[in-house]
Amino acid sequence: QVQLVESGGGVVQPGRSLRLSCAASGFTFTNYDIHWVRQAPGKGLEWVAVIRYDGSNTYYAESVKGRFTISRDNSKNTLHLQMNSLRAEDTAVYYCARFLTGYSSLDSWGQGTLVTVSS
Amino acid sequence: DIQMTQSPSSLSASIGDRVSITCRAGQTLRTYLNWYQQQPGKAPKLLIYIASTLQSGVPSRFSGSGNGTDFTLTISSLQPEDFATYYCQQSYSTPYTFGQGTKLEIK
Numbered sequence: 001q002v003q004l005v006e007s008g009g010g011v012v013q014p015g016r017s018l019r020l021s022c023a024a025s026g027f028t029f030t031n032y033d034i035h036w037v038r039q040a041p042g043k044g045l046e047w048v049a050v051i052r053y054d055g056s057n058t059y060y061a062e063s064v065k066g067r068f069t070i071s072r073d074n075s076k077n078t079l080h081l082q083m084n085s086l087r088a089e090d091t092a093v094y095y096c097a098r099f100l101t102g103y104s105s106l107d108s109w110g111q112g113t114l115v116t117v118s119s
Numbered sequence: 120d121i122q123m124t125q126s127p128s129s130l131s132a133s134i135g136d137r138v139s140i141t142c143r144a145g146q147t148l149r150t151y152l153n154w155y156q157q158q159p160g161k162a163p164k165l166l167i168y169i170a171s172t173l174q175s176g177v178p179s180r181f182s183g184s185g186n187g188t189d190f191t192l193t194i195s196s197l198q199p200e201d202f203a204t205y206y207c208q209q210s211y212s213t214p215y216t217f218g219q220g221t222k223l224e225i226k
Contacts, residue, residue, distance in 0.1 A: 035215070037163075044220040045155075045163065045206050050213065059213040062120070095162055104210040105153040105168035112162055 002026040002108040004096050009113030012086055022079040022096030022110055029077040030054070033099040035106060036070060036081050038092035046092070049081065050099065064090075086117045121145050121209050125218035131226040136197045140221045142190045142207035151211035154183055154192045157204045157220075166205075167192065197223075 008020040022034065036048040049060045049070040058070050069082040079096055093114050097106035122145035132138050142152065150170035155163040165174045167183035170190055180195040194201055202225050207218040 037217075045157075045208075045217040047208070047215045047217060050215070061214045100168075103165075103168040103172070103174075104151050105165055106155075106163075106208075107165050107168075107174065109162035109164075 002098065004098065004108060004110035006094060006096055006110045006113035009094065009115045011116045011118060013119050014087060014117055016086055017082070017084045018086060018115060020081040020083065020094055020113060020115070022081075024077045024079065024098075027098070030074045033101070034072065034079045035097045035099055037095045037097055037106070039095070039112075040089070040092045048094070051079065083115070086115075088117050091115060091117045120214055121148070121212060121216055123207055123209055123216050123218040125207055125221050127221060128219065129222045129224065131224050132197055133226045134197055134199060138194050138197060138223065140192045140205055142185075142192070142218050144188045144190075144209055147187045148209045148211040150186055151209055152183075152185065152190045153208045153210060155206045155208065157206065163206065
């Protein structure tokens with residue numbers, strides 16, 4: 001079955017960096033765009049970034065542009081989110097999700113990993 | 120960026136009630152509008168995609184409608200497991216923005 005498993009979350013000081021990973025299994029990873037979506041404690045969902053199936057294009061929310069970098073290693077079925085210059089407002093659960101092009105929607109989600117930015 | 124506005128922000132209803140949640144976009148989406156359900160502490164779950172198509176395994180009491188800028192999620196007869204938070208999301212253009220969410224609570 002389709003599975004997405006995030007890792008790499010934790011507590012980090014403002015201004016520091018953190019790298020999240022998302023391990024995919026149960027489907028042909030190279031056929032799908034993958035997105036990151038985050039959710040601050042007690043708040044709604046915020047779309048963060050997307051990378052195309054072949055890594056050819058990436059797009060970011062304005063709130064993270066220039067600080068976050070999404071990448072993928074199709075040989076390892078793994079997605080990454082490099083987060084630099086972290087701010088308190090980046091504190092959230094980060095989800096990776098598979099985008100089903102024909103449905104134009106996020107049909108499978110990981111369980112999320114919590115990032116806390118605090119001194 | 121396309122702004123998505125859901126209403127209401129919260130809703131109290133009883134088992135068996137019919138409820139509707141609306142989502143309005145700041146510009147036309149054609150039908151690139153999706154609905155997700157999120158239970159506390161869980162990842163979101165896709166309910167409806169392309170405005171009105173039910174995701175596999177989702178009960179038929181859920182339905183979606185709309186086109187352009189105005190969309191509706193309807194639950195025909197509320198069940199206990201339906202009390203959750205619902206989000207719309209546009210997939211017309213990046214950034215794929217979400218609505219602010221509608222929390223559905225038991226009356």
